[in-house]
Amino acid sequence: MTTTVVGFPRIGEHRELKRITEKYWKNNATQTELLEAATAIKEKHWDIQAQAGIDFVSAGDFSFFDNVLDTAYLLNIIPNRYRELDLDDLDQYFALARGYQEGEKSVKALPMKKWFNTNYHYIVPEINDTTQIKVTGNRLFDDVALATSKHANVKASIVGPFTLLKLARYIGTKQAADFAVDTIAAYREIFAKLNETSIAWLQIDEPALVFDLTDEDKAFFQDIYTQLLAQEHGFKVNIQTYFGDVRDIYSTLVALPVEGLGLDLLEGKYNRALIKELGFPNDKILFAGVVNGKNIWRNEYRKTVELIKSLPVENYILSTSCSLLHVPFTTANEPNLNPDLLQHLAFAVQKLTELKELDAILAGNGDTALEANEELFASVNHPFDANVHARIDQLTEADYHRQPSREERAKIQKAEFNLPELPTTTIGSFPQTADVRSNRAKFRKGEITRAEYDAFNREKIADIVKFQEEIGLDVLVHGEFERNDMVEYFGEHLAGFEFTKNAWVQSYGSRAVKPPIIWGDVSRKEAITVETSAYAQSLTDKWMKGMLTGPVTIFNWSFPREDITPEESVTQIALAIQDEVLDLEAHGIKIIQIDEAALREKLPLRKSDWFKEYLDWAVPAFRLVHSKVEPTTQIHTHMCYSEFNDIVKAIDDLDADVISFEASRSDLSLIEDLKANNFETEVGPGIYDIHSPRIPSKDELVDIINKILAKLPTEKVWINPDCGLKTRGDKEATESLENLVAATFEVRGKLNGIN
Numbered sequence: 001m002t003t004t005v006v007g008f009p010r011i012g013e014h015r016e017l018k019r020i021t022e023k024y025w026k027n028n029a030t031q032t033e034l035l036e037a038a039t040a041i042k043e044k045h046w047d048i049q050a051q052a053g054i055d056f057v058s059a060g061d062f063s064f065f066d067n068v069l070d071t072a073y074l075l076n077i078i079p080n081r082y083r084e085l086d087l088d089d090l091d092q093y094f095a096l097a098r099g100y101q102e103g104e105k106s107v108k109a110l111p112m113k114k115w116f117n118t119n120y121h122y123i124v125p126e127i128n129d130t131t132q133i134k135v136t137g138n139r140l141f142d143d144v145a146l147a148t149s150k151h152a153n154v155k156a157s158i159v160g161p162f163t164l165l166k167l168a169r170y171i172g173t174k175q176a177a178d179f180a181v182d183t184i185a186a187y188r189e190i191f192a193k194l195n196e197t198s199i200a201w202l203q204i205d206e207p208a209l210v211f212d213l214t215d216e217d218k219a220f221f222q223d224i225y226t227q228l229l230a231q232e233h234g235f236k237v238n239i240q241t242y243f244g245d246v247r248d249i250y251s252t253l254v255a256l257p258v259e260g261l262g263l264d265l266l267e268g269k270y271n272r273a274l275i276k277e278l279g280f281p282n283d284k285i286l287f288a289g290v291v292n293g294k295n296i297w298r299n300e301y302r303k304t305v306e307l308i309k310s311l312p313v314e315n316y317i318l319s320t321s322c323s324l325l326h327v328p329f330t331t332a333n334e335p336n337l338n339p340d341l342l343q344h345l346a347f348a349v350q351k352l353t354e355l356k357e358l359d360a361i362l363a364g365n366g367d368t369a370l371e372a373n374e375e376l377f378a379s380v381n382h383p384f385d386a387n388v389h390a391r392i393d394q395l396t397e398a399d400y401h402r403q404p405s406r407e408e409r410a411k412i413q414k415a416e417f418n419l420p421e422l423p424t425t426t427i428g429s430f431p432q433t434a435d436v437r438s439n440r441a442k443f444r445k446g447e448i449t450r451a452e453y454d455a456f457n458r459e460k461i462a463d464i465v466k467f468q469e470e471i472g473l474d475v476l477v478h479g480e481f482e483r484n485d486m487v488e489y490f491g492e493h494l495a496g497f498e499f500t501k502n503a504w505v506q507s508y509g510s511r512a513v514k515p516p517i518i519w520g521d522v523s524r525k526e527a528i529t530v531e532t533s534a535y536a537q538s539l540t541d542k543w544m545k546g547m548l549t550g551p552v553t554i555f556n557w558s559f560p561r562e563d564i565t566p567e568e569s570v571t572q573i574a575l576a577i578q579d580e581v582l583d584l585e586a587h588g589i590k591i592i593q594i595d596e597a598a599l600r601e602k603l604p605l606r607k608s609d610w611f612k613e614y615l616d617w618a619v620p621a622f623r624l625v626h627s628k629v630e631p632t633t634q635i636h637t638h639m640c641y642s643e644f645n646d647i648v649k650a651i652d653d654l655d656a657d658v659i660s661f662e663a664s665r666s667d668l669s670l671i672e673d674l675k676a677n678n679f680e681t682e683v684g685p686g687i688y689d690i691h692s693p694r695i696p697s698k699d700e701l702v703d704i705i706n707k708i709l710a711k712l713p714t715e716k717v718w719i720n721p722d723c724g725l726k727t728r729g730d731k732e733a734t735e736s737l738e739n740l741v742a743a744t745f746e747v748r749g750k751l752n753g754i755n
């Protein structure tokens with residue numbers, strides 16, 4: 001048997017890629033320095049794989065920003081407004097990803113969306129009627145050439161034509177099928193170019209096959225691949241899927257003239273049944289996704305071996321369930337972690353060893369590894385808290401329902417808050433500038449005291465409150481300067497969570513997160529935000545919005561334990577956050593935002609699973625958090641990057657008073673769905689994209705507000721950016737907000753007949 005991985009993390013063991021890329025963006029590093037750093041990272045990662053004994057090292061999984069964008073770029077899917085900027089290759093690429101603003105030139109970034117059910121985001125390729133799909137890029141071929149010059153056995157990977165065309169956005173009249181001919185020709189050319197190299201395998205990533213597929217999708221897939229595979233190729237081809245099962249297309253897949261099929265046997269549990277019931281051809285190799293690419297727990301060898309042996313498959317390559325992009329680099333950089341927990345962890349590097357050990361065990365010479373692993377699994381010991389369990393046992397239906405109804409509350413709250421029409425607010429965070437980060441870094445290293453750390457943040461809060469008052473925002477925030485991350489920070493104040501020092505996972509572009517680990521039963525150890533919010537409120541006569549992260553998001557953006565159900569974990573977290581909500585209310589905070597940024601993210605990929613597997617417990621968990629507040633307390637929530645067109649009713653069911661969400665990078669199509677579904681919650685559709693450094697003009701914001709008001713009743717609309725401002729610089733944040741307020745004043749004036 002042999003081994004490989006679907007993909008390896010690419011930001012670098014110490015986030016080297018992030019650091020050099022951000023320097024390059026700030027003109028503090030040259031393009032040569034950036035390219036050299038990238039080469040060093042790729043070479044190091046191939047060496048790590050080879051040294052761990054992995055048989056086929058992975059090329060093509062590196063990216064300066066995102067793999068989907070790389071593929072679009074390779075295939076000339078570059079809208080003209082970016083070409084007109086007249087930039088060099090790499091800067092044009094970054095312009096698509098981040099937008100561009102220089103003198104007169106100003107172009108928005110392409111939209112960014114959640115990559116399936118992960119916290120990774122891809123750039124959505126934009127295709128219009130004049131897009132000419134053909135091979136124009138070189139980066140893939142250069143990477144493959146470099147890999148094959150260093151390693152004998154190389155597997156290259158690329159996003160497949162079906163997934164690319166499925167995920168792209170079509171802004172003209174032509175649709176995916178209209179681009180099939182050119183796309184097939186382009187991939188045939190990729191085949192031809194790769195044929196000149198010595199790669200052993202080409203992995204074509206087709207994760208879009210795990211969605212619900214229509215007959216049309218299936219025919220489209222088959223048509224593309226029948227033509228593509230007719231192209232001569234000396235390498236073997238593996239069609240790789242992940243994040244779910246391929247129930248709609250399995251028979252087609254096993255009949256294709258490819259040498260390999262990559263199936264996720266963990267998240268795609270049903271793939272096991274497909275193989276057992278429908279068989280697996282002896283002339284194909286199963287890339288068996290048995291080492292989890294999403295969780296951080298050690299693999300239980302006995303179970304994996306049983307799984308492999310239970311399948312009627314002749315030929316295997318042992319692999320990961322998906323790319324290791326979604327896990328941190330190595331546990332070796334976590335010397336201070338609770339040793340009881342540490343022994344149960346496997347990050348990317350450790351997962352390579354697991355593949356090798358499993359390979360040995362299956363070959364009959366891994367007894368020592370198997371025994372050690374069995375011993376480890378005999379001793380899992382999650383911290384238990386009887387109080388937490390008792391509290392959950394006592395919950396009744398009433399705990400999940402806030403009184404009175406939202407309609408009643410809206411009247412009470414209009415009188416209570418006396419806000420102007422189209423109230424303006426922000427999503428919570430203000431720029432986490434170098435001074436904010438370095439203050440925290442100093443505190444972490446013990447260079448300053450807790451009091452000094454807090455004093456600095458208080459000054460920041462005072463400044464930002466003053467700024468918001470000056471520019472005329474209506475509902476203020478304290479700026480979230482005290483938070484390293486909206487999930488990690490809450491985890492740090494909750495019992496049951498553990499933290500890493502270096503376990504970074506890429507979220508988008510140069511940005512990464514360090515998800516906390518849920519290891520024991522969860523409860524609130526202490527008040528979390530009360531002092532900060534109360535202090536901020538004391539500085540102003542305007543309303544101060546308290547800012548919390550909701551239970552579903554804390555759960556989804558942590559590494560969850562797997563010995564209890566997600567429902568149980570989320571309920572534990574919900575009760576902890578409920579304590580905080582009531583504490584905030586008791587301390588005079590009357591507007592409380594409970595962020596559920598990640599609610600949409602883990603919505604099952606198949607519609608049939610949406611309610612039973614997820615929404616039926618995720619929505620109640622949110623209600624549990626706020627059900628006990630007074631009618632005069634206004635509950636806000638926030639969601640980002642959400643395509644929730646199909647779950648509008650479920651969002652209303654959260655029973656929040658106000659919701660803000662992302663709507664600006666994409667079109668405003670969601671607003672139509674809100675209207676069509678008689679959405680009841682008051683809404684703040686984000687009017688500009690905070691993930692790009694570009695500053696929106698007042699006129700452009702007036703235009704967007706008017707578009708929103710054309711669809712939604714004025715009394716239900718709030719005006720805000722589409723997410724928190726933490727990733728922005730001070731200048732961008734300040735000017736954008738000034739324009740936001742100015743635009744709102746202008747529209748309000750017009751509404752009231754003043755010009």
Ligand SMILES: Nc1nc2c(c(=O)[nH]1)N[C@@H](CNc1ccc(C(=O)N[C@@H](CCC(=O)N[C@@H](CCC(=O)N[C@@H](CCC(=O)O)C(=O)O)C(=O)O)C(=O)O)cc1)CN2
Nearest residue numbers: 119437438440441484485486487507510511512513557727
């Ligand atoms: N968990 C999570 N998921 C999310 C989001 C989110 O906010 N959180 N937002 C959406 C978009 N995704 C995002 C993901 C990351 C970041 C982000 O800003 N990440 C920061 C890190 C944030 C952080 O943890 N900061 C820490 C550590 C910062 C750091 O790097 N410190 C330096 C030292 C700095 C110094 O000495 O001055 C170091 O460790 O080397 C802190 O502030 O304390 C980054 O990549 O740069 C933003 C959005 C969706 N998913």
Ligand SMILES: [Zn+2]
Nearest residue numbers: 597640723724
């Ligand atoms: Zn957000």
